[in-house]
Amino acid sequence: MNETMRAVVARDYGSPELLAVEDMPIPRPGPGQIQVRVEAAALNGGDLDLLRGRMADVAPLEFPHVPGMDFAGTVTEIGEGVTRFAVGDDVFGTGFPRATGRFSAAFCSPLSLTSGAMAEYAVLDADAPAVTHRPPALDAERAAALPISGLTALQLLREGQIQPGETVLVIGATGGVGSVLVPLLAVAEAHVIATAGADDEDHVRRLGAEEVIDYRTADVVAEASRRYPDGVDAVVNIALPADRLIDVSRTVRRGGRLMNAVHPAPEPGTYERDDLALGTINSAARPGDLEELAGWANDGWLPAAIGRRYRLDDGPRAYRDLVQEHTRGKLIVMMDR
Structure with missing residues (x-):
């Protein structure tokens, strides 16, 4: 094995413009860890939150920092005490940067910790349920697109306790989480109302949405209230900042639910209603979640929702695109060798 690898690297906190592809030492697994040759990695907004220092008080980074949480690849080395995986196993999953261990243990447990997935090799904790074997029929890019988005969608579905026939407004349906959540809601026999631009209407309908509100030409709160004067059963927010959720809560019926996946969470006492069930979720992996x-x-319940593919050399540009351009589904970086 070569002693160095190529990786997307940040040398300090800042914007995606600071990212570059560099040669880095290949990380080696310690006790309880596995080394993975990464085949595909997916971008997440959380990568950029960490890079910009928005969570530095609770999740400080160590530099040079390799971003990336979601990955798929093949085990190339195992550390002492690892029995769950063997060299040659195809795996996929997600992990927080190793330096943020205190934060991830407190808020996102039990995710693995990682040396950074946006690289040719990564090291991860082997015992966390957020890393698992990849089925042979699931290709690497689809597997890499699943973890954070899928685990977040599962948490939202569980928190919301959605019942067949209920109306659910999904705000931010075209992104990675929405591309998993909308099909799962449709399978649960919910009536899904998705927010999406006109160019994405066919996409979200294929995912399972029965109604679409074009957020670019209509006020979402006003339009949802016009269609459902008594309110929808639940709203899932995957896009709007906390200060917009007071308005959004007006679209929810009495006794309904508002579930939020955007951080930071609204401050306690933000809402004047005492009938509204509120929940802000963190990504977490229960045993068996990734396998499910x-x-x-x-089985075809979750359509492939990959917006664009990049090579590793274009990894910094992929992060810039995540910020500057409208994205549909997940952005995937393939490791070319």
Whole structure:
């Protein structure tokens, strides 16, 4: 094995413009860890939150920093005490940067910790349920697109306790989380109302949305209230900042639910209603969650929602595109060798 690898690297906090592809030492696994030759990695907004220092008080980075949480690849080396995986196993999953261990243990447990997935090799903790075997029928790019988005969607579905026939407004349906959540809601026999631009209407309808509100030409709150004067059963927010959720809560019926996946969460006491069930979720992996998501993808319940593919050399540009351009589904970086 070569002693160095190529990786997307940040040398300090800042914007995606600071990212570059550099040669880095290949990380080696310690006790309880596995080394993975990464085949595909997916971008997440959380990568950029960490890079910009928005979570530095609770999740400080160590530099040079390799971003990237979601990955798929092949085990190339195992550390002492690892029995769950063997060299040659195809795996996929997600992990927080190793330096943020205190934060991830407190808020996102039990995710693995990683040396950074946007690289040719990564090291991860082997015992976390957020890393698992990849089924042979699930290709690497689809597997890499699943973890954070899928685990977040599962948490939202569980938190919302959605029942067949209920109306659910999904704000931010075209992104990675929405591309998993909308099909799962449709399978749960919910009536899904998705927000999406006109160019994405066919996409979200294929995912399972029965109604679409074009957020570019209509006020979402006003339009949802016009269609459902008594309110929808639940709203899932995957896009709007906390200060917009007071208005959004007006679209929810009495006794309904508002679930939020955007951080930071609204301050306590933000809402004047005492009948509204509120929940802000963090990504978490229960044993079997990734396996369940992989099974649904194999069975066709979760359509492939990959917006664009990049080579590793274009990894910094992929992060710039995530910020500057409208994206549909997940952005995937393939490791070319």
